[in-house]
Amino acid sequence: MLRILVLGSAAGGGFPQWNCNCENCRRARRSEASAVARTQSSLAVSADDEHWFLLNASPDLGQQIAQSLPLLPAREPRHSPLAGVVLTNADVDHIAGLLTLRERQPLTIYATRRVHDVLASNSVFNVLNPEVVKRQTIELEQSAALHLPDGRPAGLAVELFSVPGKVALFLENPDAGPNFGTVPEDTVGAKITDQSDGRHFFYVPGCASMPPDLARRLKGAPLVFFDGTTWTNDEMRTSGVGEKSGSRMGHMWMSGAEGSIAAFSDLGVGRRIFVHINNTNPVLLADTPERAEAEAAGWEIAEDGMDIRL
Amino acid sequence: MLRILVLGSAAGGGFPQWNCNCENCRRARRSEASAVARTQSSLAVSADDEHWFLLNASPDLGQQIAQSLPLLPAREPRHSPLAGVVLTNADVDHIAGLLTLRERQPLTIYATRRVHDVLASNSVFNVLNPEVVKRQTIELEQSAALHLPDGRPAGLAVELFSVPGKVALFLENPDAGPNFGTVPEDTVGAKITDQSDGRHFFYVPGCASMPPDLARRLKGAPLVFFDGTTWTNDEMRTSGVGEKSGSRMGHMWMSGAEGSIAAFSDLGVGRRIFVHINNTNPVLLADTPERAEAEAAGWEIAEDGMDIRL
Numbered sequence: 130m131l132r133i134l135v136l137g138s139a140a141g142g143g144f145p146q147w148n149c150n151c152e153n154c155r156r157a158r159r160s161e162a163s164a165v166a167r168t169q170s171s172l173a174v175s176a177d178d179e180h181w182f183l184l185n186a187s188p189d190l191g192q193q194i195a196q197s198l199p200l201l202p203a204r205e206p207r208h209s210p211l212a213g214v215v216l217t218n219a220d221v222d223h224i225a226g227l228l229t230l231r232e233r234q235p236l237t238i239y240a241t242r243r244v245h246d247v248l249a250s251n252s253v254f255n256v257l258n259p260e261v262v263k264r265q266t267i268e269l270e271q272s273a274a275l276h277l278p279d280g281r282p283a284g285l286a287v288e289l290f291s292v293p294g295k296v297a298l299f300l301e302n303p304d305a306g307p308n309f310g311t312v313p314e315d316t317v318g319a320k321i322t323d324q325s326d327g328r329h330f331f332y333v334p335g336c337a338s339m340p341p342d343l344a345r346r347l348k349g350a351p352l353v354f355f356d357g358t359t360w361t362n363d364e365m366r367t368s369g370v371g372e373k374s375g376s377r378m379g380h381m382w383m384s385g386a387e388g389s390i391a392a393f394s395d396l397g398v399g400r401r402i403f404v405h406i407n408n409t410n411p412v413l414l415a416d417t418p419e420r421a422e423a424e425a426a427g428w429e430i431a432e433d434g435m436d437i438r439l
Numbered sequence: 440m441l442r443i444l445v446l447g448s449a450a451g452g453g454f455p456q457w458n459c460n461c462e463n464c465r466r467a468r469r470s471e472a473s474a475v476a477r478t479q480s481s482l483a484v485s486a487d488d489e490h491w492f493l494l495n496a497s498p499d500l501g502q503q504i505a506q507s508l509p510l511l512p513a514r515e516p517r518h519s520p521l522a523g524v525v526l527t528n529a530d531v532d533h534i535a536g537l538l539t540l541r542e543r544q545p546l547t548i549y550a551t552r553r554v555h556d557v558l559a560s561n562s563v564f565n566v567l568n569p570e571v572v573k574r575q576t577i578e579l580e581q582s583a584a585l586h587l588p589d590g591r592p593a594g595l596a597v598e599l600f601s602v603p604g605k606v607a608l609f610l611e612n613p614d615a616g617p618n619f620g621t622v623p624e625d626t627v628g629a630k631i632t633d634q635s636d637g638r639h640f641f642y643v644p645g646c647a648s649m650p651p652d653l654a655r656r657l658k659g660a661p662l663v664f665f666d667g668t669t670w671t672n673d674e675m676r677t678s679g680v681g682e683k684s685g686s687r688m689g690h691m692w693m694s695g696a697e698g699s700i701a702a703f704s705d706l707g708v709g710r711r712i713f714v715h716i717n718n719t720n721p722v723l724l725a726d727t728p729e730r731a732e733a734e735a736a737g738w739e740i741a742e743d744g745m746d747i748r749l
Contacts, residue, residue, distance in 0.1 A: 190457075201460075202457075205461065225563075231451075247562075253561045
C-alpha cells in the first residue's frame with residue numbers, strides 16, 4: 130500500500146504569491162470557490178500509514194504539517210511521524226522547509242551528491258544537528274531503500290533519475306553558457322516503490338522537456354505527478370509579471386504540440402496529476418477553458434490535501 | 440505615528456511546534472481559547488501606514504503576510520507594501536523568512552556586518568537577487584534612516600545596540616569557550632524611531648541578561664518588546680523536551696529574582712510586551728498562575744495580530 134498526501138501543489142511563491150496581485154491571486158485571496166489557494170510544492174508518502182517521507186521540503190512546511198493530521202506528533206513529549214526527506218533538486222521552494230525540521234528530530238535527508246553539496250556549502254542547514262539528522266547520497270538509477278530513524282527499513286524504495294532541468298536559481302553561473310552550469314544531478318525525478326507489493330508512482334515536479342528515454346520510463350506507469358508550472362511557455366510575460374519563459378526556468382509547459390499534455394498522450398499512464406503549478410497558470414482556476422482542456426485530456430490538477438492510496 | 444503589527448509572537452519552532460506533543464502544544468492544536476496558536480518571532484512597523492519594515496523574517500513569513508491585510512499587495516500586477524527587513528541576529532527563526540521574499544521585489548536588508556556575513560556565506564540567500572535586494576550594514580550605536588525602494592526616506596530610523604546573547608546555533612564553535620565564539624554584533628536590540636515626532640520603541644527578542652547599560656537604555660521607554668522565551672531557566676528540562684537551559688540558548692527567563700520581570704520592575708517602561716515565547720512557557724496559556732503573575736507585574740503576552748499605534 131502506498132499512501133500519498135499532496136502537501137503543497139503550487140510552484141515557488143505559492144498561490145496566492147506574497148507580492149503578486151494578478152487576477153488569479155486576487156481571486157484566491159477572495160477565497161473564491163473556483164480559485165483554491167495552494168501552498169508550495171511537496172508530497173508526503175507512507176507505506177504503513179505511520180511513518181512518512183517528504184518528497185521535497187517547501188518553505189510552507191510548518192503550515193503544511195499543521196494542516197495534515199497524519200503528520201502531527203502522536204507520542205509525548207516530542208515525536209514526529211516524519212522519518213525522512215527526499216529532495217529532487219536544490220531550488221529554494223524544495224529545500225527551505227528543511228529549516229523547519231530542526232529541534233533534534235531524527236531524520237534522514239536523501240538526495241544526489243550535487244544537491245547534498247548545496248546543503249553542505251550553506252551552513253544554515255547545520256541547524257539540522259548532524260548527530261540526529263543523517264544525510265544520505267543516492268546514486269542516479271539505483272534503487273535505494275528508505276529507512277526509519279531506528280534503522281529499520283521503511284518498506285519504501287526510491288530511484289532517482291536525471292530529467293532535463295536547470296541548476297537552482299541561486300547557483301546559476303551566467304558565464305557557463307546556455308545551461309548556466311547545470312549538470313544531470315541538479316534536477317531529478319523520483320520513482321517511489323512499495324517494496325512489499327511493487328506498487329509505485331513517479332514524482333517529477335521540475336522537468337524542462339520530454340526526451341525519449343524519459344517517455345519510455347514513464348510509459349504505462351500507474352500514477353505520475355508531473356511539472357505543471359505554466360500553461361504556455363511565455364505566460365510570465367503575457368501575464369505582465371515577469372520576463373522569463375517556462376523553459377528558461379527549467380519547466381515544460383502544458384499546452385500545444387510541444388507541451389506536456391501532448392507528450393503524455395500516448396504513454397498510457399493510469400493517473401496523471403499536475404503539481405508545482407505557478408500562480409499565473411489558468412488551470413489553477415476551476416472555471417477556465419484551460420482547466421477544461423487539461424481535464425478532458427485526462428489530467429487532474431492537484432490541490433493541497435489530496436489523499437491518494439495506491 | 441508608529442504602527443506596529445505583531446506578525447509572530449512565538450520563539451523558534453512556533454506554538455504548537457511541528458514535533459512537540461507537550462500539554463501546551465496539544466491544547467493549542469485543540470484550538471482551546473486559552474491556548475492561542477502563535478507563529479514564529481517577527482514584527483512589522485510603519486510610519487505612514489503604507490510602507491512597512493519587518494523586524495526579523497521568520498520561517499512562517501508567507502503565512503504571516505497572508506494573514507496581515509496591511510502587508511498584502513495593493514497594486515497590479517506585482518507589488519508589496521514591504522520595503523525592507525531589519526535583522527537582530529542570524530538565528531534561523533529570524534532569517535529563514537528571507538527566502539520567502541524572492542520574486543524580484545525591491546527591498547533592503549538592514550543588519551550588522553556580522554549578520555550580513557552569515558547571509559553572504561550562505562549562497563541560498565542569493566535567491567534575493569542583488570540587483571533588486573540591497574544589503575545595508577548598520578553600525579552599532581548609530582541611528583540609521585530606513586529607505587523606501589525608490590530611495591525616499593521612510594520616516595523611520597533604527598539604532599542597533601549589542602545585548603548579551605549567543606551566536607546562531609548553526610554557527611556555534613564548541614572550541615571557542617563558554618560563549619561559543621559569540622561577538623557583540625551577533626545579537627542586537629533595535630530602537631525604532633518615527634523621525635517626524637520622535638516616538639520610539641525598543642525590540643529585544645533575544646537577550647541573555649540585563650546588564651546596567653541595557654537597563655539605563657530601556658529606562659522610561661514608552662514601549663519595549665522583550666525576550667519572553669522561558670519562564671524558568673531549566674524549563675526545557677523540567678518539561679521533558681530538552682536539556683538546554685534558557686541561558687545556554689542565549690535567553691533570559693521571566694520569573695524570580697534574576698528574571699526579566701524583576702529586572703524591569705524599576706525601569707518605568709510604559710508598556711512591556713513579551714515576544715519570542717517558547718512553546719514550553721506557561722504564560723502562553725491564559726489560565727495559568729504564571730500568566731496571572733506576569734500580567735499582575737504589568738506585562739502583556741503578545742499574540743499574533745496585535746496591532747499597536749504609538
